Amino acid sequence: MKAIIVSNTTKEANTFLELLSQSLIDSMIKEQTENRIIMKNGDSYHTMSVSDNSRSCRCDKLYVNKNIDEDTIKEIIYPMVRFSSLITDERIINWE
Numbered sequence: 001m002k003a004i005i006v007s008n009t010t011k012e013a014n015t016f017l018e019l020l021s022q023s024l025i026d027s028m029i030k031e032q033t034e035n036r037i038i039m040k041n042g043d044s045y046h047t048m049s050v051s052d053n054s055r056s057c058r059c060d061k062l063y064v065n066k067n068i069d070e071d072t073i074k075e076i077i078y079p080m081v082r083f084s085s086l087i088t089d090e091r092i093i094n095w096e
């Protein structure tokens with residue numbers, strides 16, 4: 001499964017990622033604009049700030065910061081998980 005953590009800023013997304021995955025990480029790649037982790041079960045998590053370019057990303061699950069406005073969610077976030085094999089209710093998870 002590929003999951004993306006989306007926020008208004010990369011820093012917020014990276015902080016959430018670290019809290020989410022502390023005991024389950026197999027490997028972590030830290031870059032200037034994005035962090036990526038691979039979990040022990042093979043799942044991968046990426047962080048990103050939301051922008052028009054984000055629309056082209058595809059994943060199975062999204063963790064979305066509650067500060068992101070509804071228009072952005074409809075226009076950018078939903079297309080990212082449109083072809084996910086997960087049940088609709090499990091595709092997008094909101095966080096603060």
